[in-house]
């Protein structure tokens with residue numbers, strides 16, 4: 001949206017802006033159609049007004065009033081339990097480390113569980129994160145141990161030690177792999193033998209395109225996702241696919257990842273998200 | 280959400296029979312369908328625009344043959360154009376005349392570089408080569424350990440003179456500066472080449488840290504590694520699930536490290552993989568390998584025709 005006049009080229013620019021943010025064809029067409037109608041009805045010709053309307057409409061799509069809080073204090077007489085899931089390489093382990101850091105800063109006692117027993121050095125990576133932020137990690141010494149058993153042990157230790165929050169890291173898995181999704185379901189059920197799970201956070205990489213919606217659907221079916229963490233927003237990617245995810249699944253984006261350092265985690269800010277796309 | 284492109288084109292043309300040329304309006308509605316299908320498959324927008332305009336030109340000029348109905352005809356044109364871009368210059372690794380052949384891996388965070396290092400090592404070993412993996416990611420927590428485990432699983436030795444970021448020894452840093460500066464990756468890469476010469480390994484595979492297209496410092500570091508080791512191949516490892524960010528990413532890495540080939544990873548997923556088309560068209564570099572799983576054996580030479588069908592679900 002750079003020129004003053006609203007010709008066809010300008011409309012194409014609007015469309016391109018939205019598509020380039022990975023919003024998807026459906027949401028883009030919808031937004032552009034409603035904007036065109038509004039311009040016809042209200043007769044606006046100046047760009048600033050139209051840009052303001054687009055911002056309004058997009059913000060409405062992002063649903064700023066969704067509840068984005070995370071349960072991270074003791075629930076009755078047990079720790080809060082947070083399970084972190086997602087496809088390979090999205091930033092799960094890093095997010096667990098960063099989230100632990102935030103909670104420690106709020107004087108919460110945190111315990112990590114390394115239920116990725118599959119990927120090379122995954123437990124070491126989590127343990128390093130734990131050490132960086134001053135939090136212990138429950139892990140198995142051997143590769144290929146039963147992830148559900150490690151998750152069970154971590155929650156058990158959390159209950160016994162009366163910590164405030166237990167955060168369980170899991171192995172990355174592609175949602176179209178039935179066996180791996182079943183395994184994740186089992187991790188959840190085994191944890192639930194001792195404690196409810198308060199949050200299931202699905203970690204989505206902001207560079208992900210339209211496949212992100214399918215990821216969210218399948219993970220939600222398998223483990224009942226309660227929130228999205230949108231990582232790698234420090235790059236040029238806008239993460240527009242989460243708009244469709246929130247809309248279709250009703251699961252809010254709760255946190256965003258803004259880098260590889262311990263302090264690079266922030267609450268999701270709908271206005272900032274929309275501005276990064278429209279402005 | 281959408282029917283497959285073939286189904287939609289068939290619907291578009293259901294009233295058109297017999298011989299003749301496709302009319303302008305037939306072609307326009309077809310181009311719209313193709314555009315949607317490509318965007319839905321995450322093909323980068325500038326690539327979609329260029330692609331649809333060349334398909335439009337060919338479709339308008341095409342004689343509708345008797346053997347194929349118009350829908351099939353257009354699908355055939357689309358398929359041919361796709362394969363031309365994806366497979367323009369298919370090839371595999373170029374080996375150095377004087378060993379060792381040096382291969383550098385680069386890409387965004389989490390794209391699959393370290394895993395691919397093991398796969399490529401195994402693939403080369405199975406062809407009689409003697410590869411060495413070099414651990415030059417000193418940034419991501421326990422990246423060095425990860426490469427060592429990967430090497431062990433692949434049966435390939437790993438050169439790791441620095442431990443990188445591990446043990447939480449920066450726990451006292453409150454600045455959130457990230458995970459940089461745990462040793463010198465340029466020096467490690469250089470030492471890796473010397474090690475290969477001394478011990479007569481004939482291929483060196485250098486694993487580097489993930490980095491963002493916009494991170495000028497880290498891109499410079501990658502460029503410095505490249506300058507220091509003059510690799511025979513620089514392979515850009517790209518996640519097949521990537522969306523529109525493929526544009527800046529491919530361009531920034533092409534400028535930053537002048538990659539010579541592309542590896543498409545996580546193709547065992549169900550993403551349509553439009554990124555393949557984007558990166559091939561935007562940079563002109565060939566896609567050489569498909570990475571298709573988490574095991575060291577999950578790697579294939581890239582097949583342009585399969586990828587073309589996958590992108591358009593045909």
Ligand SMILES: Nc1nc2c(ncn2[C@@H]2O[C@H](COP(=O)(O)OP(=O)(O)OP(=O)(O)O)[C@@H](O)[C@H]2O)c(=O)[nH]1
Nearest residue numbers: 088089090091092093094172232257258259388389
């Ligand atoms: N720039 C940037 N990099 C990130 C962010 N979050 C994670 N990363 C990097 O992304 C890469 C993958 O992160 P991990 O935390 O290992 O991802 P994961 O989902 O646990 O990966 P798997 O367990 O292998 O599936 C690492 O190099 C991280 O440092 C972020 O918000 N911004």
Ligand SMILES: Nc1nc2c(ncn2[C@@H]2O[C@H](COP(=O)(O)OP(=O)(O)OP(=O)(O)O)[C@@H](O)[C@H]2O)c(=O)[nH]1
Nearest residue numbers: 088089388389390391392393394489545570571572
């Ligand atoms: N399903 C599947 N997973 C893969 C593939 N390639 C890599 N992965 C997984 O993706 C995740 C990230 O892979 P890595 O090899 O650590 O990626 P990287 O590019 O080295 O990551 P950084 O060093 O943090 O930038 C791990 O969980 C891998 O097991 C693939 O082809 N298919």
Ligand SMILES: [K+]
Nearest residue numbers: 089205389518
């Ligand atoms: K990724």
Ligand SMILES: [Mg+2]
Nearest residue numbers: 092093116122
């Ligand atoms: Mg992990």
Ligand SMILES: [Mg+2]
Nearest residue numbers: 392393416422
């Ligand atoms: Mg790596």
